[in-house]
Amino acid sequence: MNKHIEKAMSIRNENPMVSNCAQTILRAYAEELGITGDMAAKLSSNFGGGMKCGLTCGAITGGLMVLGDLVVENPYVINQFRRRIADNHNGIPLCCRELLNRRAKL
DSSP, rough: HHHHHHHHHHHHSSOOOOOOOHHHHHTTTTTHTTTOOOHHHHHGGGHHIIIIOOOOHHHHHHHHHHHHHHSSSSSSHHHHHHHHHHHHHTTOOHHHHHHHHHHOOO
16 A cells, blocks of 8 residues: 555544545645645645535545646646546546445445
């Protein structure tokens, strides 16, 4: 398992859980982005819960923020990221509401 996944899992397992999905991803990469964990949490705070209205998954928006800084503007990498996420979720819409509903039914 890579260090970012381990860091993200550690953040999500904090008790009490204080980070949304977007914050979890951005905080896991904060050091590489040259920002503090607190700054990462602030920058991504409004992207959790599908931008607070059940839309695009916060983990995806967090990943896109990381890629925006580390990879910059490379449409191929961004499209590969989005395709891989969709493939991992059987092509269902990548919105928070749908992902949570699907998980609740398991």
